[in-house]
Amino acid sequence: MTRHYNFCAGPAALPTAVLERAQREMLDYQGRGLSVMEMSHRSDEFIAIAKQAEADLRELMAIPDNYRVLFLQGGASMQFAMLPMNLLGRGGSANFIQTGIWGKKALAEAKRLGFDCHVAGESESNGHTEVPPRSSLSVNDDAAYLHYTANETIGGLEFDYTPTCSRADGVEVPLVCDMSSSILSGPTSVADFGIIYAGAQKNIGPAGLTLVIVREDLLGNAVAKTPTLFDYQALAEAESMVNTPPTYAWYLSGLVFDWLKNDVGGLKAMDALNQRKADKLYRAIDESGFYSNPIARHNRSRMNVPFVLADSALDKAFLSEAEAAGLLNLKGHRSVGGMRASLYNAVPEAAVDALIAFMHDFEQRKG
Structure with a gap:
């Protein structure tokens, strides 16, 4: 068998060492006599896999204790709806820095759901060839959060700074970042963000899993009648297991975290x-x-x-x-x-x- 070089934007290449380990464990995970895909998500075996994956991710990214890590479904695109539903329950507006197709989709979804939205900065005026200068960003007086896409996968436009914004009353606006195509590519100061989210199928693992890292003070702010499976608070309390999670994708992501720690350094x-x-x-x-x-x-x-x-x-x-x-x-x-x-x-x-x-x-x- 010949492995070719895969430059796909997603689902993307997975480390050969991870695929080989998964192959070895496919039919019989650590002598249990079954595959991870066949395990109950409530079993001791899978709970151990899930906890180790989160522990390794926390170590890699130096995630502070006051952040919860959620392993969810629906892709990063589902977060375009979940974010305003979870952050605007107490009012205010969703603010966006729009630098390409994915940022545009996030803004459009919030608008479609009827939320008050404001564009705090954009790169459309230069053809999405340069991000707006930090000094040009401007949020609404009632801004509840500021959303941006750290790296636009399609256009190849990446921020060279971490945006920060304060409202006119001096309140610093929580920063929400779509890191789908740049997460784990290098160190990140998680404490600079209120929420980080990422689809797995680029640097984390296979398609089917979405990672959300949310600061605890942002939980419990969902709008009324938010579905349980969309509510960060409910998902955090259930440790991402309100329903059956994408168990095999979670397991493979854990293998990637282990590879980053122990093989890459x-x-x-x-x-x-x-x-x-x-x-x-x-x-x-x-x-x-x-x-x-x-x-x-x-x-x-x-x-x-x-x-x-x-x-x-x-x-x-x-x-x-x-x-x-x-x-x-x-x-x-x-x-x-x-x-x-x-x-x-x-x-x-x-x-x-x-x-x-x-x-x-x-x-x-x-x-």
Whole structure:
């Protein structure tokens, strides 16, 4: 069997070591005589898996004790509805920094549900090529929270600062961050945020699991008649088990956390590797007259690198030849076109080297 290099934006590459361990434990988990997929989520065996996964995540991210960690379903997109439902029960407005498609979807969902919304900053005016300056952000006087997307997966636009905003009365507004495509790519100061959420299928594990890290003082603020499965307080009290959770995705995510701790050496080591991978690829793009990237250099995403060819008529050939060379899922999102290489944690540096070599060869032959 040959493992190719997978640059998919999600569901994304998983560490080979994690897949191999899961393969070994597939039919018989630690001598129990059954798969994790067949276990009761109430069993001692699965409770131990769940607790170890949370403990490892807390250690990796240095999550303070006054934060609850929820392992949920519905994808990050479900949080677009859950967030305003949980944070606006006492009134106020939802404030957004809109820097791309996912931030736009979060704003649209809150509006669709009838909540009062305000755009505190945007990058649409520059074609989503640069995030708004920190000094330009402005929240409503009744702002209940400020939402932003740390890294826009589709456009490849990443914040180079952590936003902070205070209302006119001096009250600091809780910061809510969609970290779906950047979580665990390096150290994060969790205490800077009220809520961090992320779909698993990029840097955490397989699709089907959503991680929510919520500060305890933000629990219990849900609007009336919020469904139980949408209520952070109920979910926290039940330790993410109001109903049957996505057990196998939770287990695999735990294996990824263990891999980050014990194989990679933690998030500082992962940060250095990710920076090196991204630097290599952007350097190859910038030094070429054949490829280009439109994002302001200080806001270039390390996880998702979009690029276009000088002649779009060559796109089809590029993708076909790349796949034949074992470089998979390089097609850009349908909304922006071009190419996109996602360099998540599980994408090895050798994959980036192979991609750069292919790009250089393709340019020499076609440019």
